[in-house]
Amino acid sequence: MSPLPTIVFLYVVTGVAAIAQDTLKTITVRTVVVEADPYSKPWRMDRPLSASSSVDDLMRLGGLSLIQRANGFAGEASMLGLRGGQMNTSIDGMKIHAACVDKMDPSTAYIELDNLSSMDVSSDATDLRYGQNLGGSVNFSLKQPTLATSLSSIVSMSTESNAALRRFRVDLSGGTETLGLRAGYTMRSADNMRAGDGQYISLSGFTKHNVQVGGLWKLSDRDALSATFIADVASDVGYPALIMDTRKADALIGAITWRSAWSPSINTSAKLYANSVTHTMDDYDRPLSQIASRAFMPNMHMPMLGTTHVFGLLAEGSIASSDNLIRTVIDVTYLDARATMSMIPLDTSVSTMQMTNIGDARVATAGVSASWEHSIDCDLSVRVGTRVDVSSRTLADASFRSVLGGYYPGMSLDRTAVALSVNVGAFYTVAEGVQLWTVVARSERMPTHLEMYGFWLYDPQANIVTIGRPDLANEKALSLDIGSTFRTDDMKLSVSGSMRHIDNYIAPVPSTDVPTQGQPPTRYMGSIGGADLMGFNANATVSITPWCSMQASVLGTWGTGITINDPLPLIAPMQGMVRAVVGDPMLQGEIIVTAAVAQSRASRLILPEDNTASWARADVLLAWMPLSQLRIQFACTNLFDTFYHEHTSINNMPSRGRSLNVGFRAVL
Amino acid sequence: MITTTLFMNTLKLSALAVLAVLVLSCTTTTEPVKPITIDKTLVSTVTASNYAVELYADGAITVGYTPLYVRIRHNGLTLTDVHVLITPNMDMGSIHHTCPVEQDEEVAPDKDGLYHSAAIFTMASDVGWKVGITIHDHDIDTTFTVHIPIAVGNSGNTVTLKDASSTKYILTLKNAAWTVGMNDIMFNLYRTADGFDYTPVDDAEVSFAPTMPSMGHGSKGNVTPVATVGGWYVGRVNYTMTGDWQIALAVKTLDGQILTNNYQVVVR
Numbered sequence: 001m002s003p004l005p006t007i008v009f010l011y012v013v014t015g016v017a018a019i020a021q022d023t024l025k026t027i028t029v030r031t032v033v034v035e036a037d038p039y040s041k042p043w044r045m046d047r048p049l050s051a052s053s054s055v056d057d058l059m060r061l062g063g064l065s066l067i068q069r070a071n072g073f074a075g076e077a078s079m080l081g082l083r084g085g086q087m088n089t090s091i092d093g094m095k096i097h098a099a100c101v102d103k104m105d106p107s108t109a110y111i112e113l114d115n116l117s118s119m120d121v122s123s124d125a126t127d128l129r130y131g132q133n134l135g136g137s138v139n140f141s142l143k144q145p146t147l148a149t150s151l152s153s154i155v156s157m158s159t160e161s162n163a164a165l166r167r168f169r170v171d172l173s174g175g176t177e178t179l180g181l182r183a184g185y186t187m188r189s190a191d192n193m194r195a196g197d198g199q200y201i202s203l204s205g206f207t208k209h210n211v212q213v214g215g216l217w218k219l220s221d222r223d224a225l226s227a228t229f230i231a232d233v234a235s236d237v238g239y240p241a242l243i244m245d246t247r248k249a250d251a252l253i254g255a256i257t258w259r260s261a262w263s264p265s266i267n268t269s270a271k272l273y274a275n276s277v278t279h280t281m282d283d284y285d286r287p288l289s290q291i292a293s294r295a296f297m298p299n300m301h302m303p304m305l306g307t308t309h310v311f312g313l314l315a316e317g318s319i320a321s322s323d324n325l326i327r328t329v330i331d332v333t334y335l336d337a338r339a340t341m342s343m344i345p346l347d348t349s350v351s352t353m354q355m356t357n358i359g360d361a362r363v364a365t366a367g368v369s370a371s372w373e374h375s376i377d378c379d380l381s382v383r384v385g386t387r388v389d390v391s392s393r394t395l396a397d398a399s400f401r402s403v404l405g406g407y408y409p410g411m412s413l414d415r416t417a418v419a420l421s422v423n424v425g426a427f428y429t430v431a432e433g434v435q436l437w438t439v440v441a442r443s444e445r446m447p448t449h450l451e452m453y454g455f456w457l458y459d460p461q462a463n464i465v466t467i468g469r470p471d472l473a474n475e476k477a478l479s480l481d482i483g484s485t486f487r488t489d490d491m492k493l494s495v496s497g498s499m500r501h502i503d504n505y506i507a508p509v510p511s512t513d514v515p516t517q518g519q520p521p522t523r524y525m526g527s528i529g530g531a532d533l534m535g536f537n538a539n540a541t542v543s544i545t546p547w548c549s550m551q552a553s554v555l556g557t558w559g560t561g562i563t564i565n566d567p568l569p570l571i572a573p574m575q576g577m578v579r580a581v582v583g584d585p586m587l588q589g590e591i592i593v594t595a596a597v598a599q600s601r602a603s604r605l606i607l608p609e610d611n612t613a614s615w616a617r618a619d620v621l622l623a624w625m626p627l628s629q630l631r632i633q634f635a636c637t638n639l640f641d642t643f644y645h646e647h648t649s650i651n652n653m654p655s656r657g658r659s660l661n662v663g664f665r666a667v668l
Numbered sequence: 669m670i671t672t673t674l675f676m677n678t679l680k681l682s683a684l685a686v687l688a689v690l691v692l693s694c695t696t697t698t699e700p701v702k703p704i705t706i707d708k709t710l711v712s713t714v715t716a717s718n719y720a721v722e723l724y725a726d727g728a729i730t731v732g733y734t735p736l737y738v739r740i741r742h743n744g745l746t747l748t749d750v751h752v753l754i755t756p757n758m759d760m761g762s763i764h765h766t767c768p769v770e771q772d773e774e775v776a777p778d779k780d781g782l783y784h785s786a787a788i789f790t791m792a793s794d795v796g797w798k799v800g801i802t803i804h805d806h807d808i809d810t811t812f813t814v815h816i817p818i819a820v821g822n823s824g825n826t827v828t829l830k831d832a833s834s835t836k837y838i839l840t841l842k843n844a845a846w847t848v849g850m851n852d853i854m855f856n857l858y859r860t861a862d863g864f865d866y867t868p869v870d871d872a873e874v875s876f877a878p879t880m881p882s883m884g885h886g887s888k889g890n891v892t893p894v895a896t897v898g899g900w901y902v903g904r905v906n907y908t909m910t911g912d913w914q915i916a917l918a919v920k921t922l923d924g925q926i927l928t929n930n931y932q933v934v935v936r
Contacts, residue, residue, distance in 0.1 A: 297883065343883070343911070350882045351934060353911030356848070402849025406889025406906030456908070519884040 031112075054188070055108045055116070055140070062121045062535060063537065063555060064138070065572040067103075068479040068649040069401060070239045071163065071193045071204040072656065074109035074214055078125055078452050079136040080498060081533040081559040085448040085506070086475065088131035091140045091333050092228070093271065093314045093331075094255060095131065099279035099306035100246075101357050101450060101457050104239060108140070110232045110251035110277065112186045112210040114169050117143045123537075125423055125441035128369045129316070129329045132419050132445040134477040135500055142228055145173060145180030158633070158663025163193035163205065167663070180216040185209070188458045192238070195654035196643030203238035203245055204283055222261045229254045241653035243286075243294055244304065249279045258308065264601045271314040279306045288346065296458050296465070299346050306358070307338035314469045325373040335363040337449055338397070340457075357456055359400020361449040365391040380430040383439075393417065393470075395453060404455055404470070407524075413470045415452070420446040433488055439481040447472040451506055451525050458520070459508070461650045462569075462607040466508040469525045477502045482534040490543040497536040505531040505561060510605045517629035528606060529563025551579040561606055569603035570648050572596065573612065590621040599647040610652070615644030617655075620631050629667040635658050691796065708737055714814040718742060720813045721801055729818055731789050732825030733842045733856060737782040740803055746781035749807065755800040756787045757815075765790075765863030768838055768856075770898060787838050792822040805839065824932050828863070831925040836860050837904050839929050841915060845936040846907060853894055853905040857919060868899030873920040878905050878913050907935040 056066055056075040066075030067083065075088055089107055090096075096107035120127075120139045127137035151174030158168045166189050173182040189207040192200045209232070216226045230253040237246035255273035262268065282303035283291060292299050307400040312333040319326045338360050343353040369387035376382060394414045395401045401413055423441035430436055450457070483496030508523035535557035543549045554576035559568030575596035582589045595616035603611045621635040641658040649655070707739060708724035715721070724737035740747040751773045758765050771785035778784065782911040789797065796802040797820050826840040842854040853876070874893045879886040893903030907913060913935055919927040 137777050299883075343909070345882055346881075351910075351912045353880070353909050354885070355909035356849075399847065399849045403887075405904060406850045406887065406904075409889060521887075 002045040004246075010096060011658040018599060031279070045666060051353055055111055055113055058113055058116070058119055059083055059108070059138070061120055062138070063123075063553070064121065065142060065646075065648050067570055068646060068653060068655075070653075071190060071201065071206065071239060071502040072206075073102040073206050073234075073237055073565050076103055077108065077136075077138055078570060078572075079121070079138075080500070080535045081435050081557045081568055082134055082136040083570060085445055085451065086134045086502075087136035087138065088127075088133040089138045090130040091253070092255065092257075093130045093139065093143045093316075093329075094253070094273045094275065094312060095310055095335075096251065096253065096275050096277065097335055097337060097449075099249070099308045099337070099339070100281065101304075101306055101454055102242065102244070102281075102460075104237075104244075104246055104281060105244065105249050105277065105279050106420045109249065110253065111140060111142075112188075112208075112212075112232070114171070114184055114186045115140075115210065115212045117141045117144055118245045122440045124425075125421070125443045125477070125479050126383065126385055126425060126439055128371075128385055128421055128423075129327075130314075130331060131367070132387060132389055132421055132443070134443045134445055134475060134502060135441070135479055135481075135498070142311070143182065143184075143212070143214070144226060144228075145175055145182035145214050147175045147180045147216060147218055148177050148255075149173065149175050149180070153668045154665060155614065155668060156663065156665040158661055160637075160659045160661035162637075162659030163190040165190045165659070165661070175216065178218040182212075182214045184212045194657045196638060196641045196657040198641075198657070201240050201654065204240050206234060206237040206246075208232070208234040208237075212377065224259045226257045226259070227255065228257075233408055238285075239281075240395075241649070241651035243296060243458070244281045244283045244302070245285055246281045247303075249277070251275060251277045256404070261614050266317070266319050268317040269315070272312070273314070274309070276310075277306075277308045280304070287338065291346065295463055296460070297343065299521055301344040301346075302338065302341055303344075304341045304357070307337070309336045310334065323375045325371075327369075327371045329367075329369045331365075331369070333363075333365050335361070335365075335449065336563055337361045337363075350369045355456060356397060356400045356403070358449065358453055359395050359397030359404070359455075361393070361453045363391060363393050363394055363449050365446075381427045383425040383427070384423070385425075387422070388421075389417075389419045389446065391417045391419075393449065393452060400453075400455070404453065404468070408470060411471050411504070413453075415470060417446040417474065419446045419474055421445075436482070436484050439478070439479075441479045441481075443477045444474050446474050447506055447525075454525070459607065461609060462508075463520045463534075464508060464607075465520050465522045472525060473504045473527060475502055475504050475506055477577065492541045495536070495538040498534065500533040502531045505529065505563075505605050506560075510564065513542075526563050531559060531563075531568055533557065533559045533568070547584055548582045549575075550605050553577050558601065561603075564605055567601040567603050569607035569609050571599075571601070572647050573599035573601075573614075586625050588621075590623075591618065592620075593618045596646070602647075609647075612645065612647035612652075615642060615646075617642045617644070631665045633663045633665075634661070650664045676787050694745075699753040706737075706739075706782065708782070711818055712816045714816055716814050717810070719803065719805075719812065721816070723799060723801065723804065723818075727743075728821055729789065730821040730822050730825070731792050733786060733788050733840050735784065735786045736799065737784055738801055739777075739781045739783070740805075742805070747805065747807075748777050748781055749803040749805075750783075751802075752783040753802040754785050754787065755802070756789065757798050757800055758791065758793065758796050759798070760796060763863075766866075766868040768858040768868075768899075771788065771811065786800065788826055788838060789820045790826055790828050790838055792820050794819045794903055796820075812815060827929045829927045829929065831921070831927065836863070837919070837921075837927055838866065839919060839927060840919060841917070841931040841933070843933075844903070846913075848907050848910055848935060850889065851905050851907060853893065853903050853915070855858055855901045855903075855919075857899045857901065868897075869921065870895045870899060871922045872901075874901040874903075875918050876905070877905065877916045878912060879910070879916065881914055882912060883909075910935050 065078040068075050098105045104199050118141045122137040154171040156169040168187045171184040191205045193204045194200050211231045214228045218224050233250040235248045239245050240472050253275040257270040257271040264591050269393045275442050284340040315330040335459040339357040341355045367389035373383045376563035421443040425439035427437040452468045452470050457466045478498040481498045485494040504527040507528045509526040537555040540552040556574035577594045598610040598614040618639040621636045624634045625631045637660045644650045645654045671832050711723040713722045720741040722739040738752050756767050767790045768788040798815045798817050800815050804811040825843050838858040840856040858866045858914040859869050860866045887906040887908045889906040891904035893901035913933050917929050
């Protein structure tokens with residue numbers, strides 16, 4: 001059995017991959033599809049080595065950088081120098097908004113790897129289905145129940161030496177011809193982690209529980225109704241690099257979807273969804289000496305509460321013919337976000353204070369996207385896509401309106417924003433197995449509610465306080481992506497590059513204000529003018545023998561704020577990875593080496609950061625299946641106990657040191 | 669037979685009872701008079717010449733701008749056609765002085781019969797202050813004065829400062845129920861040379877800056893006060909959070925004198 005066809009870490013570059021209809025060619029450009037379900041394939045280049053895997057590990061596999069604030073928990077995705085509102089992150093197309101104004105709970109923190117079937121990463125501004133973005137789109141597909149399957153359960157457990165990470169998973173699924181059900185529970189927990197230098201990082205543990213329940217009801221041969229519900233609760237999540245820790249973060253996510261195949265070439269789906277996120281954090285576990293000496297708001301506790309509620313409707317449709325594929329998406333969402341902070345002085349003679357950081361922001365957005373893919377001949381295809389959004393934003397908290405309005409006299413706090421993005425791509429088969437592609441895109445994204453309305457938000461790395469600006473202009477980008485792939489039966493090579501110019505780059509505008517009493521300076525969100533981003537990505541996958549495959553990749557991104565002449569912040573340096581997989585499904589070994597060069601292009605003005613040294617690490621894995629129902633896994637991550645931190649690790653929080661892990665999975 | 673008699677007696681008694689209720693109902697057709705309730709704090713009542721003089725305030729009287737209310741009752745009736753003049757007086761033993769007062773002798777009372785005025789008490793004292801209230805009853809053309817002792821508590825809302833020429837300035841921050849967000853903020857400036865005649869100063873330049881000493885920050889969006897009338901300056905202050913705030917007031921008089929004071933306020 002050749003491993004190559006089963007390698008799930010697919011770089012489907014210029015794919016022209018046939019789906020659905022025999023003659024239909026659907027074009028997926030520079031898209032990475034990472035299978036999240038480890039049981040769908042016998043080989044496991046789909047999952048990271050850690051036996052206690054998380055969505056963060058999956059995103060790294062997909063080529064994303066993670067802005068790390070905790071111990072392998074709740075990493076904020078970044079790609080090609082884009083982050084935050086410049087990217088679109090969705091879960092089955094649904095938008096989940098972080099409740100923490102300090103970015104401690106990106107939406108991906110509320111799902112588990114076990115909830116997912118795959119992750120789609122698009123980095124060329126063509127994926128506008130689920131939101132505007134400047135060239136970064138990540139969509140996680142949730143596992144769905146299956147019909148006509150016997151009742152089965154899976155129990156999976158693993159533990160690691162570092163931080164005593166432990167993970168438990170139980171999964172139950174089955175279905176009749178018309179009804180499928182699936183339920184799963186995951187628990188992950190960790191104590192304080194140990195870095196590569198042997199030091200334990202205090203307050204770096206966490207505990208997390210996740211329950212997913214899903215149902216699928218086949219209404220007819222053409223219609224099906226599915227429902228998904230996820231409850232996720234995390235508690236006592238330490239953020240050693242920040243000044244507070246998460247006390248509790250919980251999310252309730254629910255969706256009902258109706259899918260209908262009107263004909264073999266016409267498919268539609270309609271999804272109604274809602275989610276609610278509540279995030280509480282405080283510094284009660286921090287030593288008083290730390291509270292007394294910190295730069296920001298010393299000598300007081302400051303518990304914070306943040307909530308978001310999202311309601312959405314997502315309607316998708318596609319029409320296919322032999323040479324054409326038209327897809328449309330109607331995407332309507334409503335967001336309600338609030339965040340408050342209490343300040344409780346250690347000196348009890350000083351009154352307790354209360355501040356609102358987001359005063360009931362209401363954002364209602366309706367968007368329509370459409371794409372048309374057309375095969376001109378067997379070698380040449382073109383694709384055109386567009387999306388337009390109209391968004392109404394306001395603040396419903398009268399007191400907060402008064403406060404923020406005072407900062408911007410005469411400026412309306414209510415706004416209706418419009419964003420329009422278009423892209424055109426061409427895909428040409430030069431010769432058998434050799435494709436070239438290019439995409440030109442003009443993208444636009446609206447400011448986030450935090451960028452518009454956030455009040456007194458602290459950035460611990462830059463050590464600044466930021467205040468939003470209600471009249472922020474949209475960010476607009478013009479981008480060019482090009483790439484090529486070469487594919488044979490045993491080898492696949494791909495290389496791609498991108499150039500992107502962004503106007504009205506939104507950031508806390510550097511200021512010369514002199515802070516008072518040693519407090520961090522206050523900055524106001526605004527445009528810092530133009531910015532340029534460039535990047536490349538090269539990948540190779542080679543099947544050396546039927547029992548040995550290798551993979552290598554290297555990627556780099558450079559970004560500059562050209563108006564203020566400063567490197568863009570939080571951009572990972574050039575890094576590469578080499579991976580080898582040997583053996584067969586019964587006994588499999590794997591080694592992966594990851595390395596990054598030093599990052600000396602650190603931002604000094606936009607969000608001050610420091611340079612980062614180069615680093616390299618190695619991970620190994622051995623997986624054994626003594627029975628078809630039992631898989632046992634041994635692994636060692638960070639084999640050489642390298643002490644390092646990634647450039648995108650906030651306040652240089654070190655990565656985990658060496659960790660031995662063991663786990664098993666049994667099908668019952 | 670016995671049963672029939674009992675039934676008839678019961679019927680008669682019931683009829684009498686109904687009749688009694690009807691009669692009594694007819695005699696109470698007038699609604700009881702609801703006593704006037706005044707949503708103020710009664711400071712004191714003094715009786716003189718069959719007149720009851722009632723002094724009210726919004727709450728405990730403290731240093732600073734203090735609205736005062738006077739009601740005059742005569743023979744059980746509330747008078748609404750009198751002139752009321754208040755004169756606070758501070759007896760410090762060897763020294764007497766008064767304080768700035770806002771009042772209009774011609775003003776009519778409100779629906780509760782209260783005559784409105786205000787005093788800016790300049791110092792705290794449990795026993796030293798008396799409010800002299802002079803009343804002229806137009807109906808019988810009589811004038812009399814009563815003196816009501818009051819206790820004035822501490823607050824930092826008013827401060828007395830001397831300039832280089834020993835002229836005293838009374839700087840007052842009008843207290844308010846401060847809330848998060850933009851609030852109207854009012855300062856008052858009086859000048860006196862002898863402690864008895866107080867002149868409102870309407871031609872000064874007034875500025876202020878709110879800060880939170882415990883936090884080390886201020887706020888933006890504050891509106892510089894402008895003069896209105898009677899020594900009042902009205903601006904806007906932006907309190908960004910609850911807690912203890914400090915208002916740093918700076919006054920530049922027409923002759924270039926700079927007067928400053930810090931007021932402590934609590935935002936809830």
